[in-house]
Amino acid sequence: MSFNVFIGLEIHIELKTNSKMFCNCANDCFEAEPNTHTCPVCLGLPGALPVVNQKAIEEVILTGLALGCQIPLFSKFDRKNYFYPDLPKGYQISQFDLPLCQKGNFQEIKIRRVHLEEDTAKLFHETINNEKVSLIDFNRSGVPLMEIVTEPDLRSAVQAKEFLKKLQQLVRFLKVADADMEKGQMRCEPTVNLEIENNGRKFYTPLVEVKNINSFRFVEKAIEYEIKRQLEEFEKTGVEKQAGNKTTRGWDNKNQKTVLQREKEEASDYRYFPEPDLPPMRFTQEQIEIIKKSMPELPEEKTKKLMKDYHLTSQQVKDLIGDEQKMAYFEKALPVLIKEKIDFPQAVNLIINKRIDITKTEPEDLAQAIKSKDKTPQLPQEELEKMVKEVISNNPEIVAQFKKGKVTVIEVLVGQMMGKTKGQANAAQIRGMLREKMI
Ligand code: ZN
Ligand code: MN
Numbered sequence: 437m438s439f440n441v442f443i444g445l446e447i448h449i450e451l452k453t454n455s456k457m458f459c460n461c462a463n464d465c466f467e468a469e470p471n472t473h474t475c476p477v478c479l480g481l482p483g484a485l486p487v488v489n490q491k492a493i494e495e496v497i498l499t500g501l502a503l504g505c506q507i508p509l510f511s512k513f514d515r516k517n518y519f520y521p522d523l524p525k526g527y528q529i530s531q532f533d534l535p536l537c538q539k540g541n542f543q544e545i546k547i548r549r550v551h552l553e554e555d556t557a558k559l560f561h562e563t564i565n566n567e568k569v570s571l572i573d574f575n576r577s578g579v580p581l582m583e584i585v586t587e588p589d590l591r592s593a594v595q596a597k598e599f600l601k602k603l604q605q606l607v608r609f610l611k612v613a614d615a616d617m618e619k620g621q622m623r624c625e626p627t628v629n630l631e632i633e634n635n636g637r638k639f640y641t642p643l644v645e646v647k648n649i650n651s652f653r654f655v656e657k658a659i660e661y662e663i664k665r666q667l668e669e670f671e672k673t674g675v676e677k678q679a680g681n682k683t684t685r686g687w688d689n690k691n692q693k694t695v696l697q698r699e700k701e702e703a704s705d706y707r708y709f710p711e712p713d714l715p716p717m718r719f720t721q722e723q724i725e726i727i728k729k730s731m732p733e734l735p736e737e738k739t740k741k742l743m744k745d746y747h748l749t750s751q752q753v754k755d756l757i758g759d760e761q762k763m764a765y766f767e768k769a770l771p772v773l774i775k776e777k778i779d780f781p782q783a784v785n786l787i788i789n790k791r792i793d794i795t796k797t798e799p800e801d802l803a804q805a806i807k808s809k810d811k812t813p814q815l816p817q818e819e820l821e822k823m824v825k826e827v828i829s830n831n832p833e834i835v836a837q838f839k840k841g842k843v844t845v846i847e848v849l850v851g852q853m854m855g856k857t858k859g860q861a862n863a864a865q866i867r868g869m870l871r872e873k874m875i
Contacts, residue, residue, distance in 0.1 A: 440631040441663055443596050444548075444588035446645075447603065448623045449613045450555060451492050451580040457554045458486030458529065458578055465558075465575035466619065478554075478578030480524035485713055488513075492552060492580035493536065493717070495612040497727050499582060500537025500550045502606055502734060507724050511536050512716035513552075517707045522556040522572060529554050530583075532708040534716075543602050546587040555579040558620075582613070588627065593659035597652050600624055605735050605757065617651050624649055628662045629677060632670060640677040641666040646694055648686040658687040662694055744843050746780040747867060755788045762787050762794065769799035776803040779864035781847075815860045824869045827852050838874050846870055 456463050459477035476484035497507055514532040530553035540547030557577040561570050584603070590596045604622060607613040615622035626649075630641045644666065646658045662685070669675070680702055685694040710716075733741075735757055742753045756763045766787055773783050783806060786792050792802060815823075827849050828835055837845045846867060853866045 437632060437634045439633065439667065441591050442588040442629050442631065443590035443592075443659060444627045445584075445586045445590065445596060445599070446625040446627070447584045447586075447600070448555075448625075449582045449584070449607055449615050450621045451495050451582055452611075452613055453489055453491045453495065453580055455489060456578040457489050457492055457552070457580040461578065463579050465573070465579065468575055470571070470573035470575060473575045474577070479574055480526075480577070486529065486711075488714060488717075489580060494727055495580075495610070496536050496550060496552045496582050497719075497724065498610055498731065499584075499607060499612055500540065501724075501728055501731060502610060503537070503540040503542045503547050503550065503584070505537035505540030505547055505550060507537055507719070508534065509719045509721070509724075510534065510716065511719075513711040513714045514708045515711050516553075518705075520556070521570065522559050522577070524557070524577075528556065529711055529714070530708075542606075543599055545589045545599055548585045548587050550582060550584050553581050553583060555581040588629075593656040593663070596626060596659055597656045600652060600655060602735070608760070609732060609735055611732075620650065624655055626655065626659055626662075627682065628659055628666070630663065630666050630670070632667075639670065639674075641670050642675060642677045643682045644694075645682055645684050646687055647684060647697065648688075654687055654689060657689075657692065658694060661687075661692065665694065746784075747844065747847065748781055748784055749844070749847070752781060752784050752788060756784065759788075765794040765799075769802055772799040772803050776807065777864055778803050778806050779862065779867070782806055782863065814862065815857050820857070820861060820866070820869065823853060823856050824866070824873055827856065828870070828873055835874055846874075 451463075453463050455461060456473075456478055459475050461473045461475050461478055462468075463473075465473065477486055500507055511531065511534045513529050515527040516530045516532070517527045519526055531551035535549040535551035537550035538548070540550070555576050555578065557572050557574045559570055559572055561568070563569070586599075590599060600622075604615045604617075607615050607622075613621060617623070625645055625647050627643055627645045629643045632639045632641065644662055646662060649655050649658050681700060682702075683696065683700070684698040686697045688695050738757060739750070739753050742748050742756065743750065748756070756766055766784060769783065769787075772778075773780060783802060786802065786806070787794060792805065797805075831849060831852070834845050834848055849870050850863055850867050853861065853870070854863065857866075
């Protein structure tokens with residue numbers, strides 16, 4: 437018996453627009469007193485009318501473009517009807533058949549759709565005066581919520597976790613969301629099932645959607661648990677998937693397992709219909725082009741550029757890209773580093789390892805600090821030239837790789853040179869000499 441895992445992800449991300457999705461209330465539910473950012477619209481009072489937040493729409497389209505999606509020129513909002521105390525209207529304004537973005541591809545995973553909806557209020561279950569009570573904070577009600585749905589292309593828990601990390605990095609780069617999972621700004625519901633092959637026949641286990649996951653680590657654990665559980669369940673009962681049927685289970689972190697929440701759920705249960713209080717949306721190709729032009733450099737391109745142009749290692753690039761403040765500092769310092777001929781990897785090391793306080797150190801001072809440390813005696817130029825020639829002729833394979841475009845291998849040669857000179861040379865200068873000889 438062998439098996440394959442199928443995982444699709446449904447990801448909700450709160451956008452960090454100034455105001456909420458359909459009203460003027462401030463969109464900053466963190467650290468605010470409960471129920472201080474509310475109005476008749478986001479409280480769901482009868483007769484209150486929604487008005488669309490244009491910025492939220494543009495941000496979803498920008499994200500869709502970064503995910504390689506098609507952007508249809510016609511879209512609309514729909515009502516998703518269900519009852520829950522955190523949803524006073526009795527319906528969520530969402531999108532059903534005509535989402536803002538569709539058919540994309542990110543990290544080699546197909547994106548089915550990206551749509552826009554409103555977040556619900558937040559429930560707190562507490563005990564007050566020995567009485568169990570539920571409290572509701574409406575500050576979150578009506579916060580713009582972007583939903584990204586992938587095809588079931590993911591094959592393992594680790595892959596799902598890595599995909600989510602890349603997605604988080606992307607929306608942070610686009611500056612549309614902070615996407616902190618611990619704060620609930622990014623929430624993920626994986627749908628998992630297995631294809632089991634036994635004696636040449638294929639079986640499919642029932643689809644299970646897992647809710648209540650609030651960290652990358654739990655994503656991995658919940659999926660791993662679910663794979664094991666489904667295998668055991670199938671061996672015991674042999675129950676197979678039925679078309680259109682999906683079970684919901686919740687991740688119970690205390691007991692490290694998933695627990696059954698709902699047996700069956702279908703789109704028809706929600707009685708979706710077009711939102712009558714909002715007109716449908718029409719876009720022109722020009723409007724989409726303008727959004728496309730505002731796209732910043734994305735993490736993948738940036739990584740390549742930093743490795744190629746500044747000889748940073750992939751770990752250094754990872755550290756820089758993962759920290760907006762450090763990245764901004766490096767970019768601010770670049771003109772000075774270039775002017776003063778400072779070794780980039782050396783400067784980045786200081787920035788990453790917090791050996792300097794980047795909030796207090798001017799780039800000029802950073803350059804000086806590196807220069808004064810570099811006062812080890814230097815070998816004369818002719819001697820260095822000779823050594824560079826030797827190193828190049830001793831490493832024909834590395835030189836060939838470099839010439840083929842794998843420019844980071846130059847670091848191997850720099851390392852050899854530093855060894856040969858016993859450190860009596862400047863790494864940036866050595867690198868420059870090596871490059872000159874090899875190009
Ligand atoms: Zn409001
Ligand atoms: Mn949703």
